[in-house]
Amino acid sequence: MFKPSQIISRRAGLKSLAAAALLGAVGMAPVAAQDVFPSKPLTIVVPFAAGGTTDILARIVSQALQQELGQTVIVDNKPGAGGNIGAAAAARAAADGYTLFMGTVGTHAINASLYQKPGFDPIKDFAPLTRVATVPNLLVANPKQPFKTVKEMIAYAKANPGKLNYGSSGSGSSIHLSGELFRSMTGLDMVHVPYKGSAPAITDLLGNQIAVMFDNMPSAIQHVRSGKLRPIVVTTAKRSPELPDVPTVAEAGVPGYEATSWFGLWTQAKTPAPVQQRLHAAIAKVLKDPAVIKKINDQGGDIVIDTPAEFAAYIKAESAKWGKVVKDSGAQV
Incomplete structure (x- = not known):
């Protein structure tokens, strides 16, 4: 049988061991959390x-x-x-x-x-x-616009300076710069209309509030397939397998263009x-x-x-x- 002093000593020892174990667990927690990634959304x-x-x-x-x-x-x-x-x-x-x-x-x-x-x-x-x-960018137009090809679009823009507007997903986007590159290479007087993304720009294009847009293909292709938008050209050096009948900008009459x-x-x-x-x-x-x-x-x-x-x-x-x-x-x- 344990003496009272031994019992107290043993209890103190057990408490010390428990405290040490707890501290060890707490100390290890951050390490374990770092080792397991990801542990949350x-x-x-x-x-x-x-x-x-x-x-x-x-x-x-x-x-x-x-x-x-x-x-x-x-x-x-x-x-x-x-x-x-x-x-x-x-x-x-x-x-x-x-x-x-x-x-x-x-x-x-x-x-x-x-x-x-x-x-x-x-x-x-x-x-x-x-x-x-x-992804390629795709020049698309509202079907109500009076042109179907790049040459017709250039002729229309030259006959109506400042009246042809093009939308983009925002200033500085590749969509914007694709339009700027086209404008500078053709010398056209086109007006840039920036949006907060492709989707709102496409909405206005479908409503004929803007005339054309150099959109990324993924956000425009469904509307081309449904006939709601008219494809004019793709901006890459080669045609897209998804729209093989749509010519490149270079093929359509602007040599050297690629984006x-x-x-x-x-x-x-x-x-x-x-x-x-x-x-x-x-x-x-x-x-x-x-x-x-x-x-x-x-x-x-x-x-x-x-x-x-x-x-x-x-x-x-x-x-x-x-x-x-x-x-x-x-x-x-």
Whole structure:
């Protein structure tokens, strides 16, 4: 039988052991939480309105990522200022990998040249993960417009200076710059009408409130297939397999014209390297999924999978290219 002093001593020892175990568990909790990523829902910030190409691609990827990561992936649309509002919000997000940014050639290769204060640094504030897709832009017109070809459109614009307006998803977007490049190469007097995304611009185009638009193919192709919009040309060097009867701009009479849009995923720049690697691996895996490939191909897009280093180098080259376009075309916000 234990003596009273022994019982007290044993109880004290048990309390000490329990306290030590508790402290150990508490001390280990943050480490365990860091080791298991993701442990809560993720968000993909889209800097344009719902219904546009950036939004369409983000939702295709988010659905596949949910299954791959085992967590809900929310798409959060923050439109405005040619993508700058959403980009700035993503740049200020916590550096924990739970906020992704579906950016574009506009947000990460054009806006720095077009805006004096975009509100974020596309290089310093973001960690590039991979491109997701490239898509052609498609010049579409309301069927009520009195032209069906580029030559007819040029003739109409020259006969009616300042009366032909074209919409875009926002100043600085690839859609805007595609129009500016066309305007500068043809010498036409066209009026730019910026929106907070492709979807509201398409709505006005369908209502004939704007005449034409150089839209990303995924957000325009359904209206072309239904006959609600008239396709004029694609902006790439080669015709699109999805619309093989639509000529390129060069074929239609403007030699040397070419413009392609691309979309990619970033996370906050200071996100830990292991988390960045986990995200890149998961995104690369879902982009190889035949179901995801088909969905993006059906929209007129082509899948692209980069390493982060390859993506960073590509952004640098694209920034130089589009910076020159902005300067040469005289594009303004």
